[in-house]
Amino acid sequence: MKKVFAIALVLCMLMGATAAVAEKLTVSAWDANFNIPALEAAAADYKANVDPDFELEINTVSGSSDVENDMTTAGSSGDYSNLSDIVLFQDHYIQRYVADYPDAWVSLEGADINWDDFGAEKLSYSTINGVHYGVPVDNGTAIFAYRVDLLQECGYTIEDVTGITWERFIEIGEDVYAKTGKYMLSMDGSGNDLPYMMLQAEGLSQFKDGEPFITQNEAMVKIISLLVEMQQKNILYLANDWTGYTDQTIMGDQVAGVMNGNWIIPTIEQVAENSGKWEITTMPTLTGAEGYAANGGSSLYITANCKNPDLAKKFLAYTFGGSTETYDNALRNGGVITCCISAGQSDVYQEGVDFFNGQAIYSKIVEMGSHVPIVEQNDYHYTCRQYIGAAIQEILMGSDVETALQNAEDQLRFAMGL
Amino acid sequence: MKQKNKGGVQARQQAAGWAFLTPATLLIFLMSFYPMVQAFITSLKTGSSANLQWAEPLFNNYSRMFQDRMFKTAMGNTFLYLIIQVPIMLVLAILLAQLLNNKDLKFRGLFRTMIFLPCATALVSYAIIFKTLFATQGLINSWLVGIGIVKENINWLGQPGTAKAVIIIALLWRWTGYNMVFFLAGLQNIDYSVYEAANIDGASGWQTFWSITVPLLKPVIVMTGIMSINGTLQLFDESVNLTNGGPANTTITMSHYIYNNSLGQGVANFGYASALAFVVFILVAVLAWINMKVGDTRD
Amino acid sequence: MTDKRQDKSLSHIQRKLIPSYIFLIIVSIISVFPLYWMATAATNTTVEVARGKIWFGTNLMENYKNLIAQQNLWQSMWNSFFYAIVQTVLCLLICSLAGYGFELYHDKHKDRLFGVLLLAMMVPQVATLIPLFTMISKLKLLNTVWAFIIPSISTPFMIMMFRQNSRNFPVALLEAARIDGETEFNIFFKMYMPIMKSTYAAAAVITFMNAWNSYMWPRTVMKGNAVQTMPMLIANLSNGYAVDYGMLMLGVLFCSLPTIIIFFVLQKQFAEGITGAVK
Numbered sequence: 001m002k003k004v005f006a007i008a009l010v011l012c013m014l015m016g017a018t019a020a021v022a023e024k025l026t027v028s029a030w031d032a033n034f035n036i037p038a039l040e041a042a043a044a045d046y047k048a049n050v051d052p053d054f055e056l057e058i059n060t061v062s063g064s065s066d067v068e069n070d071m072t073t074a075g076s077s078g079d080y081s082n083l084s085d086i087v088l089f090q091d092h093y094i095q096r097y098v099a100d101y102p103d104a105w106v107s108l109e110g111a112d113i114n115w116d117d118f119g120a121e122k123l124s125y126s127t128i129n130g131v132h133y134g135v136p137v138d139n140g141t142a143i144f145a146y147r148v149d150l151l152q153e154c155g156y157t158i159e160d161v162t163g164i165t166w167e168r169f170i171e172i173g174e175d176v177y178a179k180t181g182k183y184m185l186s187m188d189g190s191g192n193d194l195p196y197m198m199l200q201a202e203g204l205s206q207f208k209d210g211e212p213f214i215t216q217n218e219a220m221v222k223i224i225s226l227l228v229e230m231q232q233k234n235i236l237y238l239a240n241d242w243t244g245y246t247d248q249t250i251m252g253d254q255v256a257g258v259m260n261g262n263w264i265i266p267t268i269e270q271v272a273e274n275s276g277k278w279e280i281t282t283m284p285t286l287t288g289a290e291g292y293a294a295n296g297g298s299s300l301y302i303t304a305n306c307k308n309p310d311l312a313k314k315f316l317a318y319t320f321g322g323s324t325e326t327y328d329n330a331l332r333n334g335g336v337i338t339c340c341i342s343a344g345q346s347d348v349y350q351e352g353v354d355f356f357n358g359q360a361i362y363s364k365i366v367e368m369g370s371h372v373p374i375v376e377q378n379d380y381h382y383t384c385r386q387y388i389g390a391a392i393q394e395i396l397m398g399s400d401v402e403t404a405l406q407n408a409e410d411q412l413r414f415a416m417g418l
Numbered sequence: 419m420k421q422k423n424k425g426g427v428q429a430r431q432q433a434a435g436w437a438f439l440t441p442a443t444l445l446i447f448l449m450s451f452y453p454m455v456q457a458f459i460t461s462l463k464t465g466s467s468a469n470l471q472w473a474e475p476l477f478n479n480y481s482r483m484f485q486d487r488m489f490k491t492a493m494g495n496t497f498l499y500l501i502i503q504v505p506i507m508l509v510l511a512i513l514l515a516q517l518l519n520n521k522d523l524k525f526r527g528l529f530r531t532m533i534f535l536p537c538a539t540a541l542v543s544y545a546i547i548f549k550t551l552f553a554t555q556g557l558i559n560s561w562l563v564g565i566g567i568v569k570e571n572i573n574w575l576g577q578p579g580t581a582k583a584v585i586i587i588a589l590l591w592r593w594t595g596y597n598m599v600f601f602l603a604g605l606q607n608i609d610y611s612v613y614e615a616a617n618i619d620g621a622s623g624w625q626t627f628w629s630i631t632v633p634l635l636k637p638v639i640v641m642t643g644i645m646s647i648n649g650t651l652q653l654f655d656e657s658v659n660l661t662n663g664g665p666a667n668t669t670i671t672m673s674h675y676i677y678n679n680s681l682g683q684g685v686a687n688f689g690y691a692s693a694l695a696f697v698v699f700i701l702v703a704v705l706a707w708i709n710m711k712v713g714d715t716r717d
Numbered sequence: 718m719t720d721k722r723q724d725k726s727l728s729h730i731q732r733k734l735i736p737s738y739i740f741l742i743i744v745s746i747i748s749v750f751p752l753y754w755m756a757t758a759a760t761n762t763t764v765e766v767a768r769g770k771i772w773f774g775t776n777l778m779e780n781y782k783n784l785i786a787q788q789n790l791w792q793s794m795w796n797s798f799f800y801a802i803v804q805t806v807l808c809l810l811i812c813s814l815a816g817y818g819f820e821l822y823h824d825k826h827k828d829r830l831f832g833v834l835l836l837a838m839m840v841p842q843v844a845t846l847i848p849l850f851t852m853i854s855k856l857k858l859l860n861t862v863w864a865f866i867i868p869s870i871s872t873p874f875m876i877m878m879f880r881q882n883s884r885n886f887p888v889a890l891l892e893a894a895r896i897d898g899e900t901e902f903n904i905f906f907k908m909y910m911p912i913m914k915s916t917y918a919a920a921a922v923i924t925f926m927n928a929w930n931s932y933m934w935p936r937t938v939m940k941g942n943a944v945q946t947m948p949m950l951i952a953n954l955s956n957g958y959a960v961d962y963g964m965l966m967l968g969v970l971f972c973s974l975p976t977i978i979i980f981f982v983l984q985k986q987f988a989e990g991i992t993g994a995v996k
Binding site: 065068069072073076096100189238240241243244248252386389390391393394397407410411414415417 | 464466469485486487488549553554555573575576578661662664665666667681686687688
């Protein structure tokens with residue numbers, strides 16, 4: 001009975017199945033306003049300059065978690081047939097996924113790519129045991145964007161907020177809030193983008209030797225205390241969630257400063273009336289040195305389901321491996337900034353951006369990206385961030401810093417099975 | 419009805435009876451019970467999803483729960499939603515059904531449709547709607563401030579208490595009408611003469627409701643009760659889409675926590691997730707059983 | 718009762734009902750408001766939506782253009798319809814057969830089996846996701862309509878509904894047909910199905926609604942924008958670094974309309990069908 005049932009179903013399935021074309025690749029990616037235009041630019045570039053028969057089918061998904069779930073279900077069941085040839089994958093998770101499902105990926109060995117042309121921090125994610133698996137797409141380099149008009153109103157320039165300590169930042173921030181009513185910084189309270197970036201700018205991580213590094217991490221404790229102080233002094237606004245962060249604080253024009261991965265720029269640009277009033281610079285640090293960090297970002301990986309891995313390698317190497325045409329159009333159409341150093345020297349990158357007061361922000365970001373320190377990564381990266389975010393909330397609800405961080409560390413250790 | 423039939427006919431009817439329910443039964447065994455057995459086996463294992471090993475000791479994933487603070491929070495939240503939301507919803511649904519069951523009421527069809535509409539909205543969309551309405555700068559706040567009930571905007575989704583309240587309100591909004599339809603159907607089965615008799619006896623509206631309507635509705639109450647308990651204990655979408663479990667994981671539900679352990683955060687801890695799921699399964703089954711038994715004994 | 722008396726008592730009754738009307742109107746407004754808001758949002762720009770405008774705007778066509786430029790709206794609508802209809806037809810057939818079998822041929826064993834099947838209602842979806850995916854992938858059914866529907870063709874709730882409603886099926890008819898020599902299957906298809914049509918309507922509304930709105934499972938087994946459903950399309954719209962609310966709400970509107978229309982059209986039969994279920 002079961003067999004007959006299965007055969008009947010297989011027959012029905014065969015009638016509905018579609019055949020694959022040789023010169024065609026499929027790719028799964030998210031964000032129709034960001035990564036998708038970059039992929040479209042690459043496909044057009046390859047089609048125009050290498051192979052007119054080439055076709056790239058883009059499968060839009062709702063977010064990075066969709067691709068992760070696809071890999072998990074495919075890896076757990078051992079059936080890769082439902083994967084796209086190429087997937088866009090979050091940097092922070094790739095190490096674990098390659099370790100867990102080594103058969104699900106195809107390495108980039110033999111691909112014609114000059115790896116020295118990419119920022120080392122970015123490549124540290126996609127390189128596993130010295131083997132390259134991913135081609136970087138975007139660049140997660142953190143920027144600190146300030147409303148220079150508001151700074152000026154309070155008697156400061158962009159130089160005054162560059163290379164300063166967080167204490168000095170707080171002084172300026174208090175002044176700015178008092179005079180303009182705008183917050184210098186905002187964050188979504190459920191994530192913890194800020195502490196992660198601030199820690200990385202110190203060259204530190206939330207992990208040390210594979211274990212959580214929170215309560216013993218003086219810089220971490222200091223940073224959390226600073227953030228709480230900023231919140232209490234109306235320098236930092238904590239939104240409830242991501243949309244609250246982007247829609248209320250940034251698009252709602254409540255802030256004089258935005259610090260995040262540079263992919264936040266299109267969100268800042270949504271408020272057209274503030275054009276020309278923004279500029280970007282590096283982050284403050286605990287010591288007063290210029291701070292560099294990266295947040296978010298993803299790379300393209302070839303899966304085991306790819307029928308034509310040579311074509312996939314050729315395509316990736318030609319386009320995201322360093323084609324200025326691809327990267328220029330990716331920047332124009334999607335605001336995707338390369339972390340390929342030579343591609344970042346094209347004319348498009350040198351152009352001043354009106355919205356940012358004529359500053360050539362793109363080349364600056366590519367340059368900043370080369371300074372980002374490599375810090376220890378862990379599979380529990382986002383779990384940790386979630387617990388740190390929860391700890392900040394607990395402190396603001398009345399818990400003391402030590403207890404809240406201890407809670408976070410305990411729960412994280414529990415989740416990690418330590 | 420069958421004593422007089424001859425043996426052969428009876429056997430054929432018996433066979434037909436089994437034939438009728440075989441496809442459905444097979445499918446349920448294959449699509450629900452078999453995966454559940456597999457989930458149970460997985461719950462005895464540990465390690466990342468690609469490399470599962472038998473746990474040491476075998477029930478480690480189960481004993482581990484007792485040290486898991488998040489598990490306790492999630493459990494507490496889930497039961498809180500259950501205890502507050504389900505009774506309010508069912509009472510409200512009965513009340514609405516009672517009002518709509520009045521023959522003299524005009525526009526009954528229109529009212530019925532409007533109140534039912536929320537459950538026809540797609541899940542993803544209703545979460546977005548509620549999040550926007552209850553945003554700090556959202557419509558609800560501007561009304562409340564406008565009427566003067568509150569002085570300044572409330573950060574509904576940013577505080578544990580109010581965030582839970584929003585989840586409960588959202589659930590009430592979406593499911594009250596759905597349950598009402600079942601009660602309305604139940605009420606329409608009650609002969610109108612029963613009420614007329616009660617009226618003649620001089621019973622008050624409240625007395626009539628308690629002594630006549632509620633007992634007659636008992637089967638519906640049991641059915642909607644089981645559906646609601648099951649739905650609430652498996653509550654997932656609201657927790658994920660409305661609050662994402664926050665702030666500080668104070669509104670997370672069991673199903674959401676299970677999801678985070680399996681697919682949610684890139685940490686595929688299937689062993690532990692399956693163990694959690696199994697506990698939920700047993701809880702729901704026990705509660706449903708109690709519900710049915712309570713329903714029976716009042717006969 | 719004379720007409721005159723009725724008139725008098727009517728107005729009296731209507732006056733007594735005023736509190737009921739007020740209460741029902743308030744509840745109806747609360748029920749419909751979020752949907753109204755969704756409809757207005759679909760006609761506004763994202764900034765207008767974010768700033769809480771609750772009146773219709775002029776951006777509807779713009780939102781529509783953006784939506785079809787970014788997503789394959791009509792393909793997704795068609796997919797959702799196709800999957801939901803196939804699922805509804807099969808689910809109704811399989812579950813009504815079972816409900817009929819459980820009620821009209823019931824004995825001790827079948828009642829017990831039914832009790833066991835009810836347990837399946839409580840199986841958490843998150844737990845069975847991976848085993849089910851493995852099974853579907855082994856059957857080579859990923860990305861087909863079968864992957865979408867198989868786990869929900871047979872549901873305890875639907876079987877229960879048909880089982881309850883089958884109590885209304887007149888046994889005398891069944892006996893008569895048997896004496897006339899009709900086969901058991903013919904009785905089901907020729908007599909039971911027509912007589913129970915309102916039960917089928919109610920079951921169809923519920924099944925269609927569930928199929929149309931299901932998200933997590935389809936998301937796992939349906940890959941690619943060619944096979945995606947409306948809830949998947951909406952999820953694609955609502956995630957990203959910046960969300961266009963006007964466009965999103967238009968998508969949500971498209972996604973909600975079919976279920977609303979189906980309820981409107983079938984509501985009379987729906988109420989009748991449910992009535993049988995709760996006897």
